Amino acid sequence: MTSHLATYEVYSHDFDEVRRIDLVEDLEDKHLESVKREWSPRLDVCRARTVLAFCALPTKKQNEQAWREKEGRFGAPDSHWDWNYKKQSMLGSVHRIFALLDGESVEALMRIDLSKPSRIQPTPYTPIVYVDYLAVAPWNRPPIQSPPRFKGFGSILLGTAVSISVEEGMDGRCGLHPLTQSEGFYLRVGMEDLGFDPTCKLNYFEFSPDAARKFLEA
């Protein structure tokens, strides 16, 4: 059962009107079915384009960096994410999941983990909100649809994560491993790039308390 947290008025390019977007916690089966029905076919097409573009490269140039570049270009580096599994594998009070909804349409999703430590706080084991997964609907991604139906949903969900960090006494500390093509966004909002993390082959970013405060006040 979802619980309603907030409503935002957001302009939609597709509908040429301001729509009321609901931020909710938890997902119902109908939302997961909607993601499977509406998101997956579009992301599968993007994935197929990525594979074709990658395979068209000379063998010498077929490396991990080239693969990530193609994934970013075709807008679906998360095409293998299974949101149904991400929901089912949530652990009690450790994980929380949020969605932005336009009526019944799922516009963006985020799962967070409250059991991870900070990597920039000098005191070891200072807890943070770790953003496990964050994705907007395919039609809200410029590489897939330009102009996108909605903009700004990444900021709203990141703001939700930082708000939880403040509520939990973590001073806004919030970390994540952004997909390569999203790194610019996280730098622009003030997160610190703490460099390459070999465990997941992505860079790790984190909000310091000061940067988180500025982000929430912006």
Add this chain to the structure above:
Amino acid sequence: MKIKVTKRDRSLVLNLSKREMSALEQLAERKGQTKSAVLRQALRLYESLDARVSQGARLVLEAPDKREKAEVLLL
């Protein structure tokens, strides 16, 4: 942009000994958190470890010099 996300509509009266309260206060001081935040974090940690151990994982603590390892039994 800050929003109220968490509804805390359940409360609990917790009776602690002087020693337990002192431990909680010291943890809160060291972590720079409220006592409630420390207890919530402890719950999440316990829940997370308990789930892993229930699936057959072992919880092992290793000394800084890596010479000693000891399994922690989660009660």
